[in-house]
Amino acid sequence: MSFWENFWDIFWWFIYVYAFFAFLFALFVIIGDIFRDRELNGWLKAVWIVFLAFLPILGVLVYLIARGKGMTERARERARQNREASDAYIRQVATASPTEEIAKAKALLDAGTISPDEFEKIKSSVLV
Structure with a gap:
């Protein structure tokens, strides 16, 4: 077997x-x-x-x-x-670092993608 x-x-x-x-x-x-x-x-x-x-x-x-x-x-x-x-x-x-975030938001502001008010909101939220 x-x-x-x-x-x-x-x-x-x-x-x-x-x-x-x-x-x-x-x-x-x-x-x-x-x-x-x-x-x-x-x-x-x-x-x-x-x-x-x-x-x-x-x-x-x-x-x-x-x-x-x-x-x-x-x-x-x-x-x-x-x-x-x-x-x-x-x-x-x-x-990203706060500096990088603000630089990105500034580039968007310069390109006209966001308004100055939106830029200030982003900047204040990053700096908190």
């Missing part, structure tokens, strides 16, 4: 492949967390890496149990810092 002829062999093969990739994902997330953790000194990082290299399944389970909560807090803090940095960058790039 061939492997592909038995449904349950195929089913369990997919379960094993899924578990293997889930383990690899967890392992790489843990290794990334070890190197990003600023509170963990170099020796402890080395111990964790050796532990993960020689006893990978046990190492992943122990790390998740011992440091899982801190892992979540560090990930949340990194996400907050990334969001703040991207928001600051967007604000910096998206908004």
